[in-house]
Amino acid sequence: MNNIDLIEKYFKKSLNDEEQVLFDNLLKSDQKFKEEFDFQKDLKKVIAVNQRESLKTTLQGFEDKFKKNKVIPMKWLMAAASVILILGLGYIIYQTSFNNSPEKLYADNFEPYRNIIQPVVRGESVDTIEAIAFAAYENGKYYKAINLFNSIEEKEYLKFYEAMCFLKLDKTQEAIDLLLPIATSNTNVEDLRFNFKHKANWYLGLAYLKMGDKNRAISQFSILANYPEDVYKKEKSKLILKKLN
Amino acid sequence: MREELTDKILESLKRGDNATLEKIYIDNRVAFINFSKKFGLPEVDALDVYQDAIIAFHENAINGKINSFNSSVSTYLFAIGKFMIFQLLRVDSGIEFDSNMMIEEKNIEFDVNLYDEKLTNKQKVIAKHFKMLGERCKEVLSLFYYQGYTLGEIAVILGYSTKNVLKSSKSRCLKQLKEMINN
Secondary structure (H helix, E strand, O other): OOHHHHHHHHHOOOOOHHHHHHHHHHHHHOHHHHHHHHHHHHHHHHHHHHHHHHHHHHHHHHHHHHHHHOOOOHHHHHHHHHHHHHHHHHHHHHHHHHHOOHHHHHHHHOOOOOOOOOOOOOOOOOOOHHHHHHHHHHOOOHHHHHHHHHOOOOOHHHHHHHHHHHHHOOOHHHHHHHHHHHHHOOOOOOOHHHOOHHHHHHHHHHHHHHHOOHHHHHHHHHHHHOOOOOOOOHHHHHHHHHHHO | OOOEOOHHHHHHHHOOOHHHHHHHHHHHHHHHHHHHHOOOOOHHHHHHHHHHHHHHHHHHHHOOOOOOOOOEHHHHHHHHHHHHHHHHHHHHHOOOOOHHHHHHHOOOOOOOOOOOOOOOHHHHHHHHHHOOOOHHHHHHHHHHHOOOOOHHHHHHHHOOOOHHHHHHHHHHHHHHHHHHHHO
16 A cells, blocks of 8 residues: 555545554654645645535525525515605605795796897897897897996996896896896886886896795795786796795 | 435435535525524524535535434534524624533534634645646545545546546646646
């Protein structure tokens, strides 16, 4: 029997007494034999760890299969239903509150007032500063329009259009500062074309919405909604008030 | 559920029959997880312990440590698992457990050596190269060192004409592994 067979028998636990003595002696005296034995012992451990790892993977496979086949218990179904219900309600609440949020109301309703002062007629030469200003306004060149509006004689309607420019540029506070005197003025402008009081109420209301100032917005829309006669944006104001309350 | 441990089951496990192992895994899983919950083990940990217990059970089966025919598969599995849970809780909390907690399993012998899995640096090198060996070599070496088959049995399992052909094949595999490590 050679030494390799002895090692093999050791791993099979089949050394007899005589072989065991021989084995023990070789381990002490023969360095090469010891090295070979140690190597195989290490290998046995390595293989065991390796096998356990692959067995663990196999077991995880059983587990995945088990989870997939498992009938979902009623309580989980109920829990799932509750979650869906809560999410659904949350979505509806979110949607409604967003729909009625001041920002949304502003975005839905704001639209700069059309130029009724100096309609730009195609082909017609434009020479006055006011005409150039309105042309800029119509073309969406709001900064240019503001500069031009400021460079001519102060008129209420010019302030109004300048406010439109600021609103368009998201400079809401500047717009409010311009609109407030118009909305509160008592001057009675007979020519409706130049009467911007109610329009100022409307845009002021929208500007407050944009600022998130609900109460001030409500007071502006209320002026229009409760006006005894038919005025600019009366019905629209009622609608907004309904959504705000 | 209370399936008797028979030679047939032990032999299937040793041969690496996955269907037998899967049946054992599925049959005992729910009961074991519920059992672990009594010790306050979260399901994730319980599952981990359960899989380790199955591995230990499997190893005991193929090492011939399990040879008593008067107990069921689940008795063994739960004995091993309980031991592992205690070990885990002891490590986690430092609580010493009363030795009589193990009483009902005292007539069952098992070996749980999965906690000493740290490989030495030398073993890590061997592990790295073992993985790169050919499939046949890995199979032969695993059947010998892990499953504990004799060379004669492995020759039959793998269809070698004689034991000696397999023996030289095994020697070549060891030599190849050593060469890979030394180069």
